Structure formats: C-alpha cells, structure tokens
Amino acid sequence: MRRDRKTGGDMTVVPMQERHLAALAAIEQACFHAPWSEAMLREELGKGLFLAAEQAGRTVGYVGCQTVLDEGYITNVAVSPDARRQGIARALLRELLARAAERALAFVTLEVRASNAPAIALYAQAGFEPVGTRRNFYTAPTEDAVLMTRFLKE
Numbered sequence: 001m002r003r004d005r006k007t008g009g010d011m012t013v014v015p016m017q018e019r020h021l022a023a024l025a026a027i028e029q030a031c032f033h034a035p036w037s038e039a040m041l042r043e044e045l046g047k048g049l050f051l052a053a054e055q056a057g058r059t060v061g062y063v064g065c066q067t068v069l070d071e072g073y074i075t076n077v078a079v080s081p082d083a084r085r086q087g088i089a090r091a092l093l094r095e096l097l098a099r100a101a102e103r104a105l106a107f108v109t110l111e112v113r114a115s116n117a118p119a120i121a122l123y124a125q126a127g128f129e130p131v132g133t134r135r136n137f138y139t140a141p142t143e144d145a146v147l148m149t150r151f152l153k154e
C-alpha cells in the first residue's frame with residue numbers, strides 16, 4: 001500500500017506568481033551556497049513549470065522546471081527549513097509530474113549532489129531513476145552530481 005503522509009493541513013500547490021518571489025528568494029538563501037535571487041526567479045514567471053507551495057497563506061517551498069521542446073529540466077527544489085518532513089516537496093513533485101504529463105513532456109531530469117541523501121530519497125520515491133553522474137559538477141565543496149530522470153512516455 002502506498003504510504004502517503006498527510007501534507008500539513010491547508011497546503012496548496014499553485015503556479016509561481018509575483019507574490020511568492022520574496023519568500024522564495026529567502027528560502028533559496030537558506031538552502032543553497034549559490035542561491036537564485038528574486039530577479040532570477042522573476043525571469044521564470046510564466047515560463048516552464050515553476051510551482052510554489054503555500055501553507056496558511058505563507059510560501060513554504062517550490063519546484064522549478066525549465067522546458068525545452070518536450071524535455072523538462074528541474075533547476076530548483078527547496079522547502080523552508082521549518083516546514084520540512086510534512087510531504088511538501090513530495091506534493092510539489094507530484095503536481096509538477098502531472099503538469100509535465102499534460103504537456104506531453106518525454107521526461108523530467110535533474111542533477112543532485114551525491115551526498116544529498118534526503119533529496120535523492122525524495123526523487124527516487126517520485127519515480128526518478130539514476131541515469132549517470134557528472135564528475136566534480138559542484139563547487140564549495142567540490143562534489144559529483146547524480147543525474148536522475150523520470151521518464152513520462154515510451
């Protein structure tokens with residue numbers, strides 16, 4: 001049976017909009033060594049598949065996926081440190097994959113730090129398969145990237 005913990009109460013996933021940008025830039029700062037700025041996030045409005053999670057009126061996380069023809073490239077997945085382990089990232093990926101299938105994307109792919117066990121577990125649970133590595137892809141610290149892909153059609 002599928003294990004699916006309830007996501008925190010009134011959590012919703014919606015397309016990223018202007019009202020989310022400041023909070024998402026702050027989440028980027030809290031999560032990453034080279035965070036996306038508010039301006040970089042604004043550039044993505046209305047493009048690709050960028051989705052934000054809201055909980056009790058607060059922006060708590062997001063997933064970003066750029067699209068090229070029928071290919072999806074996840075550029076960002078992040079949840080606010082104080083909102084983790086409630087299923088928010090899982091809900092974001094589920095909605096992303098549903099929208100990717102609606103758009104007839106062939107696959108959605110991403111890179112993740114080899115040591116980022118929480119993220120690798122999250123992606124594996126969402127049906128992403130490891131398809132390769134990029135040596136020394138990341139800096140500060142230098143680390144390999146694991147490439148993971150979720151295929152959506154034959």
Ligand SMILES: CC(C)(COP(=O)(O)OP(=O)(O)OC[C@H]1O[C@@H](n2cnc3c(N)ncnc32)[C@H](O)[C@@H]1OP(=O)(O)O)[C@@H](O)C(=O)NCCC(=O)NCCS
Pocket residue numbers: 003031077078079080083084085086087088089090091111112113116117118119121122123125
């Ligand atoms: C990775 C991240 C997005 C997960 O967000 P989250 O909302 O806490 O994840 P969820 O609650 O939806 O968890 C879904 C699954 O992911 C895995 N997972 C999430 N956090 C985990 C952790 N700390 N340790 C192990 N597995 C974890 C589990 O398989 C989990 O399923 P389970 O709860 O049934 O065990 C979040 O930890 C984060 O923002 N990290 C910093 C940014 C980052 O590393 N992003 C990915 C870059 S590629």
